[in-house]
Amino acid sequence: MNQDWIVLLQQQSQLGKVMETNQKTAPYGLFLSEQDAELLIEEHHHALQEQKRVEFGGGITPKIIYEFCDSDFIDQNNYVDTIIKLQEIFYLYKNEMQDEITDDELLHFMKEQFEKVCFGDLEYLEGTCLNIFAQAIRAGYRGYKSSEGRGEYFQFDEVLRWDYELYQETLRELCWR
Amino acid sequence: MFENMEELLPVTARLAEQYTSYESTSVTYERAQQLMEAVLYCIHEAEQSGNGIVTAEQKTAQYLYETGVSCVKRRTKEALELYNEISAEFNHYENHCLYDTFVEGLPEFFKWYDVKFCPQDTIITLDYPVLKDISGYTGIDKIYEFIRCIQMEQGFLSIFPEDFVLQVLFRYDKEYRELIDNICEIVLSWVAVYILAGKPLSEENLDGADHQIIQEIFETNKMEDICGQLGLKVSAMVEKYRPNSRGLTQYLLGSIRGIAVRLKHGVRAGNPFGIR
Numbered sequence: 001m002n003q004d005w006i007v008l009l010q011q012q013s014q015l016g017k018v019m020e021t022n023q024k025t026a027p028y029g030l031f032l033s034e035q036d037a038e039l040l041i042e043e044h045h046h047a048l049q050e051q052k053r054v055e056f057g058g059g060i061t062p063k064i065i066y067e068f069c070d071s072d073f074i075d076q077n078n079y080v081d082t083i084i085k086l087q088e089i090f091y092l093y094k095n096e097m098q099d100e101i102t103d104d105e106l107l108h109f110m111k112e113q114f115e116k117v118c119f120g121d122l123e124y125l126e127g128t129c130l131n132i133f134a135q136a137i138r139a140g141y142r143g144y145k146s147s148e149g150r151g152e153y154f155q156f157d158e159v160l161r162w163d164y165e166l167y168q169e170t171l172r173e174l175c176w177r
Numbered sequence: 178m179f180e181n182m183e184e185l186l187p188v189t190a191r192l193a194e195q196y197t198s199y200e201s202t203s204v205t206y207e208r209a210q211q212l213m214e215a216v217l218y219c220i221h222e223a224e225q226s227g228n229g230i231v232t233a234e235q236k237t238a239q240y241l242y243e244t245g246v247s248c249v250k251r252r253t254k255e256a257l258e259l260y261n262e263i264s265a266e267f268n269h270y271e272n273h274c275l276y277d278t279f280v281e282g283l284p285e286f287f288k289w290y291d292v293k294f295c296p297q298d299t300i301i302t303l304d305y306p307v308l309k310d311i312s313g314y315t316g317i318d319k320i321y322e323f324i325r326c327i328q329m330e331q332g333f334l335s336i337f338p339e340d341f342v343l344q345v346l347f348r349y350d351k352e353y354r355e356l357i358d359n360i361c362e363i364v365l366s367w368v369a370v371y372i373l374a375g376k377p378l379s380e381e382n383l384d385g386a387d388h389q390i391i392q393e394i395f396e397t398n399k400m401e402d403i404c405g406q407l408g409l410k411v412s413a414m415v416e417k418y419r420p421n422s423r424g425l426t427q428y429l430l431g432s433i434r435g436i437a438v439r440l441k442h443g444v445r446a447g448n449p450f451g452i453r
Contacts, residue, residue, distance in 0.1 A: 054209040056190035060202050094203065102200035 014041055014059040021062050025069040029076055036080045043084045051091040060090060060103060067107045073120025082122065086110070089126045096134040100142075105149035109133060113153055117161075132156045184238040185220075189213045191239075196294050211295060218297040218316060219245025222252070249296045249317055256321040257287055263328050270334065270342050274357045278305035279327055286320055306359050308432045329428045330361040336418040337364065341378070365411070365429060366436045372410045373403075373440070388444060395441045404437050 018037040025031065032040070044061050048054070064086050068074060074082050093106060101109075113129040114120065136156050137144075144152050192212050193204050204212070220238065223245035260283055269276040282301045289300055297316045307326035314322055334342055345367045346353035346360060353360075371378050373394055374387040394403060408430050415426045 048203065052206045053203045054193075054206060055203040056193050057202050063202070091203070094201070095205065099197075099201065099205070099208075102197075103202055104200065 014044075014061060017058060017062045018065070021065040021069075024066060028069050028074075030069055030074065030079050031076065032080070039080060040083055040087075044087050047088045047091045050088070051095050053091055053094065061087060063103060063107060064090065067111050068114070071111070071115060071120070073114065085122050089122065089130065092126070093130045093134055096130070097137045100137050101144065101149070105144050108149035109144065109152060112150055117153060117157070129153060132158065185213065185216055188216050188238050188242050192216060192294070214297050215294055216242055219249055221245070222248040222296075222318075246293065246296075249292050252317045252321055253287075253290065253292060256317060256324055259321070259324050259328065260287070263324065263331060266335075267327075267331060268334070268339065270339070270346060270360055271354050272305075272346070272356060272360050273354055275305045275360065278303055283320070283324070290317065290320075292317075304357065306357065308359055308362060308428060325424070326428065329422065329425045330359075332419050332422045332425055333361055333415070333429060334364060336414070337378075359432075361429075362432050362436065365432065366439065368411070368414075369407055369433075369436050369440060372407060388447065391440070392444045395444060400434075400437060400441070404434050407433050407437060 015034075015037055018032065018040055019034065022031055040061055044059070061083070064083055068083070068086060090106065090110070093110075094101070094103075097106070110125065110130070114122075114125055117129055118124040133153065133156060143155075189209070189212050192215065193209065196208070196212060197204065216238075220241045223241045226244075226248045264280075267279065269279065278301075282303070286299075286301045290296075291298065299315050299319045303311075303319070303323050305327075307323060307330070309322065309326050311319055311322045311326070342360070342364055345364050346356075349363050349367075350356055368378065370383065370391065371380075373391045374383055375390070376383060376387060411429055411433065412426045415422060415429065419425055
């Protein structure tokens, strides 16, 4: 069957919905010009094509913006670039997780790791956190369904984030020196 | 069929939303393709059933799609009812392929068939070869046609005592249990030989003189005439023993020419029954 219809489906304009997000992001000092919004939509289409996915309905860009707009690691300078990269990562991992995870669960997971584990490092989010979580999902893990993707990563984290003994030792040294 | 694909996009998009339970805004190309095919299949069903003939106002892709979904559901129910009706007295005549396809395979189809998101998928392979070409059908249409074929075959085979059918199959091929051939056609071929020889089926063996008679028939008559004669006799038999079998005569006549051609060559080789 001719796949032209897939192209047609992807051409639905989301400019209005993306521009609408400015109302909510303004308190966080984030603003998209019309050019920014067009760039986001263009990159969004690239990401969809790259991952061979078709989008319908409202689109994921506004959802990503609403989820990440209160981040400590996003400001006006890196706002557009970060959202573009987050779109790419989102679709990549929708595929990697074989569509087992809903949009909201994935976004919650991404946001939480972006803030608490990656501290704004998108490469670490993509290459480590999501990679490990995707492996767990492909292996059959479904615990995120009850948690909506929140508080999941610590089970799979391969790095010891907080060494309690080292903390005690350092504290002793500092206090009793 | 809709020329303009744009009209189908909102229908497919709505179906995709339902597929993801409104929890995902995107699907893979493969899934989108599957859902578009589901929409097209249902619209085709609506058009085929005659329910697609509607007023201009109603003739929207969404209306036709919803009508088609109802058609597919109704067809599935009819197929299941027909299957259950046949199953009560179904006889596979010890043929494994027929048994596996009808008794093992078809219930799996009804178990897994997805009317809403993948109605175009036939799911099972229907290994048992029926006499009608159903390769152009997919989904529930193919299954329904297959079950109808089996119903007609069972109707024809039940004209004869079970022992007779088993004996014919055994004489045709000692490994008849493993055959992936149509058993109805084997029995019909056997009957055709007796018809041409002018002998009753109760006679266990035909001798050289009978073979000579059949050979002369093929030498002195055109193939069309022989097929016509065989067709008339088979029709009369069906009319006599299975007068209410809708479409059975037509179903059997579809294979008469093939049987006649094989008989012609078989007689020449001294093996009219095509015994293996």
